[in-house]
Structure formats: C-alpha cells, structure tokens
Amino acid sequence: MKITDIKTWVVGNDDAGIGGRYFIFVKLTTDSNVVGYGEAYTATFGPHITARMIEDCAARYLIGHDPHDIEVFFRRAYASGFSQRPDVSMMGCVSALEMACWDIIGKEANKPVHKLLGGAVHEKLRTYTYLYPHAGSVVPSEAGDVNVYNDPALAAECAALYVEQGFNAVKLDPAGPWSAWDGRQPRLIDIDLSARMLKAIREAVGTRADILFGTHGQFTASGALRMAAAIEPYDPLWFEEPVPPDMPEVMAQVARGTKIPIATGERLTTKWEFARVIEQRAATILQPDLGRSGGILETKKIAAMAEAYHIQIAPHCYCGPIVGAANIQLALTLPNFLILESIKTWDGFHARLLKKKIEWQDGYVIPSTEPGLGVELDEAFCDANPYDGKPLHLEPHPTPIFP
Secondary structure: OOEEEEEEEEEEOOOOOOOOOEEEEEEEEEOOOOEEEEEEOOOOOOHHHHHHHHHHHHHHHOOOOOOOOHHHHHHHHHOHHHOOOOOHHHHHHHHHHHHHHHHHHHHHHOOEHHHHOOOOOOOOEEEEEEOOOOOHHHOOOOEOOEOOOOOHHHHHHHHHHHHHHOOOEEEEOOOOOOEOOOOEOOOHHHHHHHHHHHHHHHHHHOOOOEEEEEOOOOEOHHHHHHHHHHHHHHOOOEEEOOOOOOOHHHHHHHHHHOOOOEEEOOOOOHHHHHHHHHHHOOOOEEOOOOOOOOOHHHHHHHHHHHHHOOOEEOOOOOOOHHHHHHHHHHHOOOOOEOOEEOOOOOOHHHHHOEOOOOEEEOOEEEOOOOOEOOOOEOHHHHHHOEOOOOOOOOOOEOOOOOO
16 A cells, blocks of 8 residues: 555645634545645744645655655654754654655554554543634623633633533633743733632632633743643642743643643643653643644654643644544543543534544544544635634734733
8 A cells, every 4th residue: 555645635624713714724645545634833934835735745755655654754743854853844744745645544444443453441522612702602702802811700701601511621721812922921910810710710600610721832931830820729730831832840830839730732742742742740740632742653652652641632623623533532542631621512614524524522522433644624615714824723822022
C-alpha cells in the first residue's frame, strides 16, 4: 500500500465561530483507494499557506510511501531541512498527515484506531465544554459587551444550563484580555472579576460540576499566584496555562505555590517539549492537541511519559471534529485519561462537517466502533464553505495590556 494523492481544505466557520475562525483538513488517498482524513491545529501562518505546507510535507515524506510507516515519516519530517527540533508549524502539518495515516491504517485493518493502540480502557469519555457567548438557547439573552466571560450572573446561568444538559465540567477564561506581550501582572479588576465569576458558578452548580479556569498564559509567576489565591476558595479542577508556555521552570513556581492543579499543553509539540514540563513538575495535567502535538503515536508516547509520573491527560480541542475524533481514539487507550474537551455536544457546524456526528450523551462521548478515526468528513460541505478571511485562527492583542 502506498499513498498516491493529497487534498486539503480551509473551511470557514459560521458566524458563531465556536472552535475558531476556520478548520484545516487533509485527505490522503492510497493506491488501493483507501481514504484517510486529518486536521491541523496551527495558526502561525495564514491557513492557505499552512495547507500548502501540508501538501509540501506530504510530497516530500509521504507520497509514494506506506502509511503504516509512521515512525519513518515522523523522523524525516521532524528533521526536515536540518531542523530536528520541535517546530509548531511543521508539527501541525505532521499531525494532520499522521492522523490521516492512522485513519487509513484502521480502515485497512477494519478496526477503530484505538484497537491498534492497545485497546480501549474506557467505555465512554467524560467531557467538558466552554461557556460559549454564542451558545444559542443556553444563554437566552446577551447584549452589547455583557456576556458569559465578564458577567457573573450570565456565566452562572450558562453553567447551570450546561449542567442540566449533562455536562459535569465547564470551562471559562474570565481573566481579561491576553496579548502578545504577556506575561504580566493581572489587574486588580481582573482578579476581582475572576473570583466573582467562579463564586457565582460554584453557587449555581454546587458539587455537580468541576470548574476549569483558563488564562491563555497571561501572567508572570507572581501574578498567577495572586490570581490563584483569589480563586482557590471555589476549588477549580485546574488553572490552565498560568504563565506563557515557553518556560516550564517558571510554571513550576506556580505549581509549587498553589493547591490548584496546573494544566498546560495546547501550545506544546512533541515529546521533547512535554518532557520539560514533566521534568520540572510544572503541571499535573497535560493538554496535548492532536492537531499540533505531533500526531496520535507521538501523543501516545507523551501520555506514557506522563503516566510514569502520575500525570493525567486532558486532550485539547479548540478546532474541528477530525482532531476531536483523533482525541477520542487516543483517549480511549489511556489509563491516565482525565477529561476530553468537547465543542459543546458536537452539534451545529461541527456536526455539519461530518457525514455522521460524534455521539455525545449525558456528559460523555460515546466512541464510534467504525474503522479508522470513526468519522467521515463531508467533502461537499467543505467545498461549499471555503475560508477567505485574513485573520488567523486565534490572535492575541497586538499591544501591551496596561494596568
């Protein structure tokens, strides 16, 4: 079996923008006409440039080769152009192509991917959702700048309705704007608002749901510890990326100074970057995103390293449903799995991207038994919804945020 062809899509999201502005998908086809789908979670360059990068990577290291040879593909791409170091853009390309290879491998074997990675140790997977400002019926009315990120009453109402829907964990990022100049000290108004938001949510949901607190790496270690002290009384399950991801030694200072578990990983790639987090004891929850981390096999290795240190895995997914499906296949095999990020209940635009939506019931993903990743991209829908904007998937504020 050899890979003979590649196709990419950059699909524009709907106006709600849940999961990002666009999604970058790839399809690989073999000489036996087996098709595999993948997705990249990378935003360092424009999405159409990224799609061309994926095609270039495939032309150099995959076309004409057996998709089963994952290790060979990874090493060749990892060392591309004499780099041989973690590269977030290259690993986004590798991740998309690698999960497409696994989709092919599973279909060829007529087995879901998790059966080829050691088998499932979970029957279903616990999930969490963001409190989305554009949650439709979940938040009956929102106007102007008042939304679930800055109004405690709205956030509490939204959280309670998600819990009634079946979720037992909700996430929010209420700590103010994030910028290209972080880390910084949090403003007192941000500390106060964050504490009031968590207080309102805790009062609304009680012990029925965990609260996940994110900050996008906004603070210095001392600033993060000030924030942690303010929100500790509301017992969040984690404090996500309290400082920027480039110095795990600094994140470790926060981990040692708070009772809240530290989570990180959505911006990290390959076993080598995650090894630094583990070595420094900078986090007890890792959040690899399979569209960036290096792919399914690389992230299986990351999870195994974490398991040896009793560190848990919570796969990240602020992107499309192909990464979501890959996360599911891997998470099923992990003894140290904690919780899975869900884009609400995988409904709306994410459901329309697939021929059959990811199944979700009462707070849990119900894994597919179909071969490969267990989902099929709706190519006609992708063709009909191209992205023609200029903004990147996510963009920090370009200037410093002053206190």
